[in-house]
Amino acid sequence: xxxxxxxxxxxxxxxxxxxxxxxxxxxxxxxxxxxxxxxxxxxxxxxxxxxxxxxxxxxxxxxxxxxxxxxxxxxxxxxxxxxxxxxxxxxxxxxxxxxxxxxxxxxxxxxxxxxxxxxxxxxxxxxxxxxxxxxxxxxxxxxxxxxxxxxxxxxxxxxxxxxxxxxxxxxxxxxxxxxxxxxxxxxxxxxxxxxxx
Numbered sequence: 269x270x271x272x273x274x275x276x277x278x279x280x281x282x283x284x285x286x287x288x289x290x291x292x293x294x295x296x297x298x299x300x301x302x303x304x305x306x307x308x309x310x311x312x313x314x315x316x317x318x319x320x321x322x323x324x325x326x327x328x329x330x331x332x333x334x335x336x337x338x339x340x341x342x343x344x345x346x347x348x349x350x351x352x353x354x355x356x357x358x359x360x361x362x363x364x365x366x367x368x369x370x371x372x373x374x375x376x377x378x379x380x381x382x383x384x385x386x387x388x389x390x391x392x393x394x395x396x397x398x399x400x401x402x403x404x405x406x407x408x409x410x411x412x413x414x415x416x417x418x419x420x421x422x423x424x425x426x427x428x429x430x431x432x433x434x435x436x437x438x439x440x441x442x443x444x445x446x447x448x449x450x451x452x453x454x455x456x457x458x459x460x461x462x463x464x465x
Contacts, residue, residue, distance in 0.1 A: 336433035338450060339408050341415070343399045344370065345427040349419045350397050356418040357401070360410055363452045366400040375424055396427065402434055404450060 345353060350367065357365060371393040403411055412429055420426055439449035 338402055338404055338434040338437055340432040340434050341401045341411050342430040343415050344396050345419050347395060347397045353415055353418040356414045360414055362411060368398045370396050370398045402437060
C-alpha cells in the first residue's frame, strides 16, 4: 500500500541538512589513517548537500592480499567434477566443505556446455556447484591448488575460485572462536601432527 506525503515535508527535511556541521579535510585525514586508509586509496569528494565523503577505491598494488587469519575459498565448478575435488580435499586433510547447487554463466555466456562428449543447453544459465571451504591462512594455497588440479578440464566452463577474508569463526555447539572453532578432528592439522609423532 502506498502512502501519501505532504508537499512541505520534503522541504523541511532538506532544511535540516543545512544545519549539519561541515567537516574540513584536516579533521578527516587523521581519522582515516587511524583506520588504515592511506592517501593512495581514499579520495575525498564533496557531494551536493553534504559534507566531505570519503570514496574508497580498490588497492592498486597487484601484490595486495587482505590480511586475515581465515579465508573462505568459494569455488564455482562443474557438477560432475565435485567427487574428484572432494576426494582430493580429503587427501590433504580438508573436511569442512559446504556445497550448493547454483546456476549462472561466465565466459561461456550461457552457451552449450560439454559433458560426457555431448553438448547441452537448456537456457542461458548453466548448472554449477559452489563449494565453500573456510580454512586458515596457511592452508589457502594448498586448497586452491588442489581444487584447480582436480577440477581443471582445460575447456571453457571449468569455473572460478574466489578468496574472501573471514574475520572470525565460531562453533555454534561450544561457542569456541578462532582457530579452535575452525579446527576439525581428523583435519589437516591432525594428520600432520600424527605423521610427525
